[in-house]
Amino acid sequence: MFEHSVKVPRHYKIAANIFKKVSTEGGSVKSLLYDNKLRHFRTDVLFAIITETIKHVAEIDKIFESCSLLENEPRLDPWLAKILTTELLYGKKELPGKSKPEQTILSYREKFENYKSEHQDDTKAEATPRPRYIRVNTNLLTTSDAIRWFQDEEYRFIRCTSGSYDDYLEQVKNLTEYDFTQDYHVKTVFVFPPGTKFHNHELYLENKIILQNKASTLSVHLLAPPTGSVVLDMCAAPGMKTTQLAAYIRNNGKIYAVERNEKRYQILCDFVQKTASSSVQTIHRDCLEIKKGEYEDVEYIILDPSCSGSGMDISVHNYIEESRLAKLTSLQEKFLKHAMNSFPKAKRIVYSTCSMFPEENERVITNVVKTSRAKWRVQDVKELLKGQWNNFGSAMYGSMGTRCLYAKPEVDLTTGFFLAVLDRDQKDMEKSLKMESELAHKNKSKQEYLNFIDRKYNLNSNDSVEGVENFKPSVDKSDKKKKNKHSQSDDSIEQDNIKDNSNDISVNAKVKKHKKNKRSQPESDFAEPTVEDDVGCDTEQVVKKKKKKRDKPDDETENSVNGTSNRKHKLDIENLADNLNELVVDNLCDSGEPVKKKNKKKDKHKIVIEDSYNVDDKDELAQKSDEYLSQDVNSSELEIPVKKKKKRNKENMETESDQLQVDTEMVTDEPPKKKKKKHKRNENKETC
Ligand SMILES: C[S@@+](CC[C@H](N)C(=O)[O-])C[C@H]1O[C@@H](n2cnc3c(N)ncnc32)[C@H](O)[C@@H]1O
Numbered sequence: 001m002f003e004h005s006v007k008v009p010r011h012y013k014i015a016a017n018i019f020k021k022v023s024t025e026g027g028s029v030k031s032l033l034y035d036n037k038l039r040h041f042r043t044d045v046l047f048a049i050i051t052e053t054i055k056h057v058a059e060i061d062k063i064f065e066s067c068s069l070l071e072n073e074p075r076l077d078p079w080l081a082k083i084l085t086t087e088l089l090y091g092k093k094e095l096p097g098k099s100k101p102e103q104t105i106l107s108y109r110e111k112f113e114n115y116k117s118e119h120q121d122d123t124k125a126e127a128t129p130r131p132r133y134i135r136v137n138t139n140l141l142t143t144s145d146a147i148r149w150f151q152d153e154e155y156r157f158i159r160c161t162s163g164s165y166d167d168y169l170e171q172v173k174n175l176t177e178y179d180f181t182q183d184y185h186v187k188t189v190f191v192f193p194p195g196t197k198f199h200n201h202e203l204y205l206e207n208k209i210i211l212q213n214k215a216s217t218l219s220v221h222l223l224a225p226p227t228g229s230v231v232l233d234m235c236a237a238p239g240m241k242t243t244q245l246a247a248y249i250r251n252n253g254k255i256y257a258v259e260r261n262e263k264r265y266q267i268l269c270d271f272v273q274k275t276a277s278s279s280v281q282t283i284h285r286d287c288l289e290i291k292k293g294e295y296e297d298v299e300y301i302i303l304d305p306s307c308s309g310s311g312m313d314i315s316v317h318n319y320i321e322e323s324r325l326a327k328l329t330s331l332q333e334k335f336l337k338h339a340m341n342s343f344p345k346a347k348r349i350v351y352s353t354c355s356m357f358p359e360e361n362e363r364v365i366t367n368v369v370k371t372s373r374a375k376w377r378v379q380d381v382k383e384l385l386k387g388q389w390n391n392f393g394s395a396m397y398g399s400m401g402t403r404c405l406y407a408k409p410e411v412d413l414t415t416g417f418f419l420a421v422l423d424r425d426q427k428d429m430e431k432s433l434k435m436e437s438e439l440a441h442k443n444k445s446k447q448e449y450l451n452f453i454d455r456k457y458n459l460n461s462n463d464s465v466e467g468v469e470n471f472k473p474s475v476d477k478s479d480k481k482k483k484n485k486h487s488q489s490d491d492s493i494e495q496d497n498i499k500d501n502s503n504d505i506s507v508n509a510k511v512k513k514h515k516k517n518k519r520s521q522p523e524s525d526f527a528e529p530t531v532e533d534d535v536g537c538d539t540e541q542v543v544k545k546k547k548k549k550r551d552k553p554d555d556e557t558e559n560s561v562n563g564t565s566n567r568k569h570k571l572d573i574e575n576l577a578d579n580l581n582e583l584v585v586d587n588l589c590d591s592g593e594p595v596k597k598k599n600k601k602k603d604k605h606k607i608v609i610e611d612s613y614n615v616d617d618k619d620e621l622a623q624k625s626d627e628y629l630s631q632d633v634n635s636s637e638l639e640i641p642v643k644k645k646k647k648r649n650k651e652n653m654e655t656e657s658d659q660l661q662v663d664t665e666m667v668t669d670e671p672p673k674k675k676k677k678k679h680k681r682n683e684n685k686e687t688c
Pocket residue numbers: 216234235236237238239240241242258259260261264285286287288304305306307622625629632634688
């Protein structure tokens with residue numbers, strides 16, 4: 001019997017309040033606990049009970065429903081009821097107090113436990129894994145051929161709905177054994193029922209399909225670099241996104257893939273080579289040590305730093321030490337700042353983590369964007385995905401938070417994932433390039449001056465320094481003209497200028513050629529490849545063999561979602577180049593190396609092993625980040641096949657531009673015969 005005077009223990013009340021806030025307003029348990037200045041409480045105890053409640057909330061809802069608890073007890077606070085039930089069923093298995101809420105929950109104990117034991121199997125089933133995703137490596141196999149291959153194995157291809165994303169999710173939930181469909185957003189991703197085994201599949205062993213979760217493929221999908229782009233993958237190993245990028249740009253362009261960890265770097269190199277990602281240049285280096293001016297041709301950046309990996313786990317709100325989380329946040333902010341400020345031509349960054357903690361996500365974005373020297377805008381991912389997405393960042397971080405995307409296991413049927421798209425402000429880009437060019441000029445002028453002095457003293461030690469007065473640094477054409485009138489002693493400088501000018505011209509020509517190449521790309525270049533129209537559905541029984549070759553491929557979603565912004569980017573950069581005065585050209589000239597380098601190395605796979613990481617040079621945070629390496633869920637989960645089986649279907653090797661897209665209609669009638677031996681299930685994992 002309860003006693004009126006006895007109150008509910010305070011920590012249950014606090015836990016209920018925070019649980020309510022997290023559930024209704026978003027945000028993380030951790031930040032609410034600490035922001036609420038509850039330090040005098042055992043925050044670890046509070047954290048544990050709240051996260052346990054979140055983990056079991058679906059089951060608790062059903063338990064309450066089964067005995068109409070909330071209807072029978074209208075005065076019972078539902079949030080507190082769930083906290084207390086968690087403690088009773090999954091925590092201490094007892095409720096210590098004599099308060100009314102505790103006594104009420106205790107009075108239902110038997111009913112709760114009966115329900116639990118009766119539905120044990122259901123709850124296990126609920127925890128069953130998500131669908132199995134594969135990405136077709138279009139460097140080696142077209143999506144159409146991949147569909148045919150699986151159909152030949154008597155899988156049944158269900159066309160992805162043309163309806164909403166929610167319709168698609170329903171479709172995925174209803175996939176039965178031996179069904180598969182194409183992902184709603186990323187057309188090179190296929191979705192199979194949970195547990196479908198691919199470990200020994202021929203296509204997997206030949207690296208023609210890759211086990212990559214749909215959520216992780218969204219980074220490249222939303223970065224959307226057009227073919228011919230220069231992309232930097234700052235934290236690249238094991239190389240899921242790097243190799244996806246290579247396929248996305250059809251190996252036409254350049255991808256710098258940077259990885260610091262030695263072992264992971266080797267895995268990256270191996271994976272890049274096996275997947276025929278010839279546009280990738282691997283770089284064994286700490287990306288934080290890349291200085292401004294290096295890799296200055298970078299236009300697009302993927303930043304997928306080390307994180308807590310909490311999204312990879314089924315229980316969304318894992319416990320994490322506050323200090324560790326703070327270190328991760330700080331390191332992630334450092335990465336993002338570096339990406340924003342070190343690459344003057346970068347126009348889009350996609351930042352992602354497989355963490356569900358806002359501290360590693362929205363907080364990083366808002367902290368960095370607000371204080372960044374360069375101006376970047378957080379793009380509204382919902383808009384980019386044409387409204388076809390459900391989970392976004394927390395409003396606690398304002399519109400910058402809600403513009404970001406979350407993939408949630410329970411809704412999106414993927415691993416937990418966070419993603420933000422940042423676009424550089426056009427004016428800021430112009431300013432940045434101008435500043436670069438002015439700086440280059442200053443350096444050039446300074447160098448000319450030093451050369452001049454050098455000559456004065458070394459070549460003619462009797463000369464007075466009077467010639468210095470004649471020195472005029474080359475700032476623009478008019479200055480260069482003036483120099484023609486200089487005294488004989490300035491001839492050498494003039495020589496330098498002539499050399500520089502010729503250099504200008506050649507680089508200028510290269511820049512123009514580069515621009516021309518970019519302009520001449522068909523619009524389809526912006527598209528990620530997809531499936532041919534002629535891929536038959538199973539009701540037709542026979543797969544049509546005819547291939548339609550289209551000048552203008554390709555993927556409806558990729559085109560429409562990202563094409564606009566890409567075209568805009570392309571135009572922006574062209575306009576920018578047109579609008580900037582010759583200073584810009586001079587700047588490119590001074591730093592013309594990357595242009596030359598790029599042309600030279602085009603389409604050539606090259607592994608560059610840069611200076612290995614010097615431990616002594618590491619700053620504190622970088623040192624700390626070593627600790628996190630072991631936490632990179634990806635490393636343990638990378639599945640790169642080691643064995644190769646006999647090759648088949650070589651004729652399938654066509655370019656993605658030859659592919660057409662699937663009509664979006666649902667197909668299927670009779671289920672095919674099942675070849676059991678080909679469809680063994682297991683729990684092979686995919687990486688984020
Ligand atoms: C989350 S994983 C990247 C996964 C990868 N993007 C993919 O899709 O396969 C983070 C990677 O960043 C690397 N890393 C951490 N700090 C780094 C640094 N300072 N420079 C370069 N790589 C770093 C880690 O070794 C790890 O391989």
